Amino acid sequence: MIEAAAARADGIVRRTPLLSSPFLDEISGGRVFVKAECLQHTGSFKFRGGWSALSGMPQDAIKRGVIAFSSGNHAQGIALAAKMRGVPAVIVMPEDAPKLKIGNTRALGAEVVLYNREEQDRDQVADRVNRGRGLTLVKPFDEPFVIAGQGTTGLEIAEQALEVGVSAAQVLVPCGGGGLSSGIALALETHAPEMIVRPCEPVGFDDVLRSLASRGIERNNLMNGSICDAILTPSPGELTFPIMQRLCGPGCAVSDNDCLRAMQLAFSRLKIVIEPGGAAALAAALFHRDSLGEGDIITVASGGNVDAGVFQKALEIEPLVQSPR
């Protein structure tokens, strides 16, 4: 399914570059590569899964339109994919989602339905919207076509790593529900079997880390309280977790401050914009080498949809001084 998704994505999904900097290598204490998925259409990898679903699902199922729940990146990925397929998209978003993400989703042509997270049930809102319309739900991660689309990132990583002479590496991936981690892990299983995926999460929202450790699905106690909005998912998915359990190494947890520092270094050393959740893997590579061990590291910078105010916080941190070599 991943290879089929890649064929459907050819010429449509952007092949994002694999970046690096000797300054980042020095901080990490080993080579670090960054798959800059923030440069993907709509500013995150989510367009891969959105396009895979809209182009791969039976066309009878989607011709009346699609519906999705999302506070941001999945919303934009589905909105653009639906627009390109010429079918309607309805996105149910919490009314406290970042204004930029709501605005972008509308600007991409989707019908946005806002709901109040504390007072309304999301599924009831969706059922009411969908009455008589026959829209098809596209889940954000527990959907085979979506996992396959995210997995195309792994095919590119395998190829691009070989171009820089890397065949064995730890592949660190920011992890919410596990769609990207499981998709990449499946792709690497065949195309780069010496690589292993390690999901990265914010401290306090490390449901995947704990689930992998306990070998059963664990949940987060909190739903907010981290700046990493893109990856605050309550628990790994029913489809994604068994894949991660079979193929992934231990998870890694990073602090909000680690993510802000990684965002600053991506700004100064790579010239890319990463959002807090999208910086979780780079943060692990830069500041948690002790728990990773030696060897090459590939990180995914999974998204860049960050408000200017949050980005400014990252820029205001005292920069790390690197000595002349």
Add this chain to the structure above:
Amino acid sequence: MIEAAAARADGIVRRTPLLSSPFLDEISGGRVFVKAECLQHTGSFKFRGGWSALSGMPQDAIKRGVIAFSSGNHAQGIALAAKMRGVPAVIVMPEDAPKLKIGNTRALGAEVVLYNREEQDRDQVADRVNRGRGLTLVKPFDEPFVIAGQGTTGLEIAEQALEVGVSAAQVLVPCGGGGLSSGIALALETHAPEMIVRPCEPVGFDDVLRSLASRGIERNNLMNGSICDAILTPSPGELTFPIMQRLCGPGCAVSDNDCLRAMQLAFSRLKIVIEPGGAAALAAALFHRDSLGEGDIITVASGGNVDAGVFQKALEIEPLVQSPR
């Protein structure tokens, strides 16, 4: 020479992506593509010319080392190229150059010699440093190997434009001494003859614009007073000007504020970091369509070496509100 430079650059110089966003197209009133050369090694296109010179010049000439004058991007490009060739590099930099650029140049292994722009003669400083050392000067733009290296950007533009179905376009290029503009123009003359380069400069530092209009080399009255530090060159080069005169369309001048607004939009819509001078071409595409006319536009984002404080100024500008479509 450009094709030979491209062969020497294979696997070493980064093939930077050609990005786009429907939001930028809407602002410009037509399709706009961005060659993200800020993602090049050392954060600017200058590494192309540096590597071309260090790999192409007779090895007898450079084995004792190279010397260059630069306040920033050329410095880093030469420093990295020399390090990769294993030869010493001495960079003569004004002591008021951005601290980050001085620090990076040193960190890349070069010997940095600072001088006072008002009290010291740059050439005398270089002569003194070079006494008995036999270092070879690598000029920033009036050097055939450097122009050829910058021209490899044009080869990539021609190929990448075809991949998105574009064969005819105006190619807007931030312009200092004209190395990048003339190199790209030479590459496109053969590889995309329906494209035309238009150099972009800051208002008040539009020596190339005026030189092209008068058909003779004109100079700027001022040496500073714009935030576009990377492209404040007093006049076009003796080698670059005849090439630009033969191949380029009229120049385009943009304000510092245009550049800051373009930097903000590159942040929010493309997720890349551009420095003020590197944003001059995108600024022209977004805010000066009236002087460009209709048709597809390709812009080069030539560098991203910007201090956090300047970048924050760009983020603080009131964002442009784009209507839902």
